[in-house]
Amino acid sequence: NAGVMQNPRHLVRRRGQEARLRCSPMKGHSHVYWYRQLPEEGLKFMVYLQKENIIDESGMPKERFSAEFPKEGPSILRIQQVVRGDSAAYFCASSPNRDYEQYFGPGTRLTVT
């Protein structure tokens, strides 16, 4: 029973490039959440998606960040024109329904040089 899968695990991008982070939820889970953990800071909510729908994007920066969860395939967090301040660990979590616990994937550690 595979857990939440994220790839890549480590991603290095130069300033101005695009970063694409992928998340496959646990089997049977249709709710996906993205969180960001900046160095020495707590986890911060970014966005909550169900298949083909963004439910809550209140934590997403207004510019350069977008997320999707298509009918087929993984959820994608996209960061355009990355800056050094985007360097962080990005975690995806999933749950089988909106009221259930959230289980986290291993994360993608983004480094912007």
Next chain:
Amino acid sequence: QKEVEQNSGPLSVPEGAIASLNCTYSDRGSQSFFWYRQYSGKSPELIMSIYSNGDKEDGRFTAQLNKASQYVSLLIRDSQPSDSATYLCAVKEGKGFQKLVFGTGTRLLVSP
């Protein structure tokens, strides 16, 4: 801004002792409460969830919730060196809100 507060620690306890981790939250409408364990460089791992006032026990772990005081705690009995990690308190706000609001975590060190 709705907040979850934790003492950053480190909380140092000897092996075999009880470790007590505390968390307060600001939103009275919060419905669900969670404790996650995070080892350095790893992802958060769910340890306990609690939804109603009182105690909930699971093995060596006991979560305690007091909604009137807006306080949730985690007790770890018979602490082991492998319990050394950062413990994150997370709160889900009232119905309709699904995001978790995390505290900054308490670092626990269990010495042999």
